[in-house]
Amino acid sequence: MDDAPSQKEEYRTPHSYLYILGENTELYFSIISGIFWLLGVVFSYTHDDTPLIATTLFVFGVAFGGIFTLITVVEDLFRKRFEIDFLMLFAAIGAAILGKWGEAALLLFLFSLGHALEHYAMKRAKKSITALSNLAPPMALVKRNGKLTEVHIEQLKLGDIIVVKPNSKIAADGVVTNGTSPVNQASITGESVPVDKRPNHNWQNENDINKLLPEHRVFAGTLNGNGVLEIKVLKEAKDSTLSRLITLVKEAEAQKSPTQHLTDKFEKYYVPLVLLLVVLLIFSFLVIDETFQQSFYRAMSVLIAASPCALAISTPSAVLAGIARAARHGVLIKGGRPLEDLGGLKAIAFDKTGTLTTGRPTLTHAIPFGDASKSHLLKVAVAVEDLSDHPLAAAIVEGGKKELGNIAIPKAENLKSLTARGIQANWKESLIHIGNRRLFEELTQKKVPEEIDLKMSELESGGHTAMIVHQDDSYLGIISAMDIARPEAVSTLATLKKMGVQRMIMLTGDNQKVADAIAKQIGITDPMGSLLPEDKVNAIEQLKQQVGNVAMVGDGVNDAPAMAKSTVGIAMGAAGSDVALETADIALMADKLDNLPFAIGLSRKAKVIIKQNLIISLGMVALLVPLTILGTIAIGPAVIGHEGSTLVVVLNALRLLKYEIQE
Known part of the structure; x- marks a missing residue:
């Protein structure tokens, strides 16, 4: 199947002009291809005296199974790209040249079916992410000169007062000026329970959403409850939390994980070696007692068996599914590297104010x-x-x-x-x-x-x-x-301890007595007080030398230098905070410390699934290549094993979409 998704493009799918039967046209074509192949097989066994009819059925199977692959190969060649589709098409053409139309039809049927199912599976993984774009309503009701006017959200200006009716989506980030209502913020913060909103009586002078209490601020794309709200717009549509979240998630999709870098490096040397082996096998008839047709057929079988389709898709599919699952839970993971690194943490350092405590006296x-x-x-x-x-x-x-x-x-x-x-x-x-x-x-x-x-x-x-x-x-x-400890701090730290995090450190500018008092209440192992921002950086460096991977959890403002120095920087309550979203590797969108164990558990599950996928993909190659070289299996079984392993790794990765933390 296709190589890994391009790191600067959407996951590649055939162009829409080919979708004559709708967006599932490729799937329908592959099914038609399979029907023709099956009819050809039946006819060749029942009417072996008229092979032309069976061959014609196989040719139709090749045509329907190969059309999408052919278009993709032509486009790739124009772009001077050499993808796995080319290898599969080349193998099918080789089989047809040898008169093996049935095997050519089987190859393209299974390859196109796998392609279609893979695209469907990957679209499911992206569904949680692309759905973000549709959260914000296109229009808003604006109160101007005592009248309500409907305008496009792009036309909203700072300071405008918008009116949000019951059970309607909120069109902009802002402060509640009038009305009370519960608001479902799950799309932005991942909070399962609606948050009650009420007016801020000082709203005329309030222009910074970060300074507002949760009950006064609202975000674009969230769902109003049963009351009417009037909201002062504090951010334009292009700068809203939702817009920045969409941008950052798309950037996260494009970032490779350490495992993906490793597999890319492996493929860089592996693919040329496979092609060299195939060329040598094509000419093996010169040194062993067999015909050119037999050598060519074996070479095509090896080409199919050795193509690293499953390897190419095994890591990106898991990373994409992991990022999508995290986004649904209110956790923004900015790429494959932090997704993998988070699961290997030995220590976590926390800022005190606003992270372990409520942030206000x-x-x-x-x-x-x-x-x-x-x-x-x-x-x-x-x-x-x-x-x-x-x-x-x-x-x-x-x-x-x-x-x-x-x-x-x-x-x-x-x-x-x-x-x-x-x-x-x-x-x-x-x-x-x-x-x-x-x-x-x-x-x-x-x-x-x-x-x-x-x-x-x-x-x-x-x-x-x-x-x-x-x-x-x-x-x-x-x-x-x-400044009291958060209600969830004790249970969160206890959960992290059960998960094997060895040390939990508190870094604070408060005096050591205050640090010790808070630490004793909530279960911090290493309270460190009277620290300046540069002292926090030094503390992180020392921790990395002592234990290895260390995360820094803070608000993303005065903790930014320490976050940058840590293995993984984690921002608390990043919804609405520009600095937190930009500086952190991982952003807990809601002001909820108990989302941290979920993120770590998801990371560990993702690492397990990536490892499983690598074993499946490399194991299948290690099994099929010797069998095809020795001639033990032909193209048919090689195709089934090759395509089957690719689908298995994608479906295995999709299990991350259902991840729930174990109690």
Whole structure:
């Protein structure tokens, strides 16, 4: 069959002008060819006194079985390309010249049938990828001057407000400005459960999709649920996550894996040696006692047996199927090399913030002191911090309001920042201070109470940022915030350990105490804190020297140098992130750490299937070539073995499309 797919072209199929019976014309022609061959065989046995009729039936079989191969060979010769189709056609012509029309018809019947089934199988592997192009709707409803206008998505401009009706596809990447609705994001992120979307009340000033929370941002090609959404367009159609995903997946298809490079190098020397052997066998009648026809026939049999069709298709078919399966699960694997390398990892290094943790602070403790109640402590903290724009303030306000429920909280006023110490404000005719020990030592001219000091030390040693809340002359208590571990981090790391990943390292710029605290919670083996970006690169280099293959998992921005130095760079939550998609070898489109074991398991399965395919393809050649040289088998059995092995490796590769991680 055809050689491996060209690395810069689509997988080759005969041109559409030949599809007179639809896209399966080649399959229909091969079936017709087989019918004529079968009729010829039957007629030659039942009417052996009239061989002309049987020969005519075989000729029709050759014509229908060879038309697509002939067209492909002619086009290849015009392009100065010498493909396996030429070898098969040459063998069929040779058999016909010798009067073996039945064997010529059998060869072209099985070759064309194998070709057609192979194209069908490969189209199935590409289906998940090419379907991406049809995800985005061609038109969008735009709100302009108070009216709804339908425009082509290419005409959408940044800042346009589009309206998405229930059960409709979203036309652009953007921020939700009005309406609530669940959105199915499986096509982009691989998430099986729809994500509830709600408006971002600061949408007028928001132009960066990467800064948005998941509940506020939407992607082109995702499916809206039962509510109407209004969305501000943040990316033009050509720059949408879907468009970049399609481009990157197509580039990934063209990248060769290490095994494929090896088989290409093997074929470079193997094919000329086969052709030399065939030429020598053609003239073997000069040195052994047989006719030219017998020597030529044997040479044609060897040519068929030795053609590396199965070898050529064994690796690319598995790589393509693996990439397609990963894309359906929300994992973008950018080519054959990372697909193979991922399965051989001995260690994985993780960035902390946004990878092992949620990436944003969360209120973790509200501990009252003395006669103060927890409710009062939270009311005071929320009222004052609501005036601040500090990231920790947002965490305290969000967490506090969640704990307090619908309780009304009087507003604070006159916020004042106290540099390196904390803040102060007025609340209900009292003066509030929130800050560190230094602030209260300056205010009271004495150390903070021992009970508060010990509790703060305990929280700080666990990685929390702790603050004292003070009202007039009274200590109300302590509030703390922390970038907490992802809910799925513990189970993911446990799964990776079961899969044989020996070391799991955390690389972070936070101090070592914070690194140790997070590591203890989630099961990291080697926490490394207080690292600058260049320190992370050095850490990756040392790990590679110690254990071999190492992956770096991060957000693709400040971790880009370490990703580039690692064996495999893996970007977390790459949907919408330009830098993550461009820098990583593998992108986990959803912000889901638990997709990592799936990707590693898929890689290992792909490596097993590639190895099986190589054994099948090379094993069949090793079996058929000696048998044809010795004359033990003729063209017919050689064709069946040759074409059968090619189909087996393709169908074996397609098993990757059904891959599911084993629990």
